[in-house]
Amino acid sequence: MPGLARPRRCHVVCTEIPPGVVGGLGRYAERLFPALRDRDVPIEVFGAVGRDAPARTERTGGVTLHRLRTAGQSGPPQGAVGALVRIAGLVAFNVRVAARILRARSGAVVAVHDWMGCLAGILCRLLGRVPVVFHVHTCEHNTAPGARRTLVTAGITALENAQARLADLIVVPGAGMRDELVARGWPRDRLRVVPHGFEDPELVRLAGLSVDDRDRIRAEVRARYLPGGAGRLVVFAGRLSPHKGAHTLVKAAPELLRGRDDLRIVLIGSGDDAETARLIEREGVGRHVVAGYRFLAAPEVFAHFLAADVCAFPSTYEPFGLVAVEAMALGRPVVVGPGYSPEVAGDGAVRCRTGSPGELAAALARCLDDPEHAAGLARRGAAHVRARYSWTRTAEATLAAYAEVAR
Incomplete structure (x- = not known):
């Protein structure tokens, strides 16, 4: 130029x-x-x-x-x-x-x-x-x-x-x-x-699909984890390491599952796989927490974001946090951890102030139980990302x- x-x-x-x-x-x-x-x-x-x-x-x-x-x-x-x-x-x-x-x-x-x-x-x-x-x-x-x-x-x-x-x-x-x-x-x-x-060619393609096509992709992904495709889905993507917050999400699961037996939490990524598996067993949430212990190609990750009722990235250290920005760009409700800089997510995501499982569970529960709150968050998140990045x-x-x- x-x-x-x-x-x-x-x-x-x-x-x-x-x-x-x-x-x-x-x-x-x-x-x-x-x-x-x-x-x-x-x-x-x-x-x-x-x-x-x-x-x-x-x-x-x-x-x-x-x-x-x-x-x-x-x-x-x-x-x-x-x-x-x-x-x-x-x-x-x-x-x-x-x-x-x-x-x-x-x-x-x-x-x-x-x-x-x-x-x-x-x-x-x-x-x-x-x-x-x-x-x-x-x-x-x-x-x-x-x-x-x-x-x-x-x-x-x-x-x-x-x-x-x-x-x-x-x-x-x-x-x-x-x-x-x-x-x-x-x-x-x-x-x-x-x-x-934030623009990845596949992300831009998904964001531009008609409502019917997006719903079809959502249904295909949700059917893998939810019996009959019915229920609620929380998606995490990232390294399975303590500062990325995957362990915090597993510890938040028992509280989040109270009264929500239809809930599934999907962990996409790898890292400290053995400790994550032990933690899932210790918390007694193996029926509801699905960990594949592998990274997926970007198009698959984006499809999971699209399918989620809420995306969770509870990092306690995160210099930028591209996954959260990408999920927001797809119009999904997002909850991030205290490691995110406030300006990265703006008012388009819920930012937890601590790394506690209780605060994370409460933030996710509100997104799952309050459709109006979740929809407003998704709209603000998409607008924030497209205006800024x-x-x-x-x-x-x-x-x-x-x-x-x-x-």
Whole structure:
């Protein structure tokens, strides 16, 4: 678009890239890079793939994606040896990428995403005096409630702090994370808030369907969990880890089930599967809580959101929370945890103030029992998301941030 500030060229270091999408960083990459394709800025993305994946380069529009084979990237690390292999692979990946960027000497801005790309950013800044933008998507390894302090997390924190000191600019997805990092001693004047978008092609397709077609999809999903498709459905999607709130939802189930025998709670995701299974058994809610212990493809997740009477994302730590934004965009009532920044959900979701099962159960119960309240929440949520978030705006704001530091 004419008149907007643009960097001349960008190198992007983002370890998780499509099609190997398993977490929030991959979802971000999957949506942002297409939004950057036609912005008249050459962008080279360097991503890490497992040894069993093809190492290839592909170009679409102005974005060139380099997939570099990297040890330890084929799945979750298995034990101490697997963790060491993964770390060694990431170090080698960062050194290779930094060497390629420094050899290019193209006057580009380097953008690194989370701690996995910090070493490349630090090398480019120190050895080539290249301007660096540091994207921080999460600090859950040392900030999320219950996060364990280990030598590895201490090393990650030191790496992040070093990159923050050297970066020309730091980009975060929400005001809550900005304030968290300022409290950690990072420079407020170099922090920029750039929210994510919400549009996924399948989500946009579902949102645009007729009422009859949406009802048909809802009925198909609900029939999998509710006898005869009749009853009420609560859906959670995310990692099964304490700070994502899945355990809080299971603990809230006994109270929520009182007088609601037709209720089913569906947990979509994986993580601490064994502890989640033990908790379901201990709470005695196995007949009503369905956990598949696996991640689903985005279209399936969206279909579940559409089928839900209410979606629950009770995170105690959540820098942005794309799943809640997506559920709101589909016009579903949403309840989020205290980890969500207030501005992310606005008045379009119920935000619990604590991480207590009792408060969560009460918020979900009101959505289930008060159709007028639930419908109003759904309308406000959809309006809030569509007025505030889009990947087009995210792409423009991202390039504007890069242009600030371009030399």
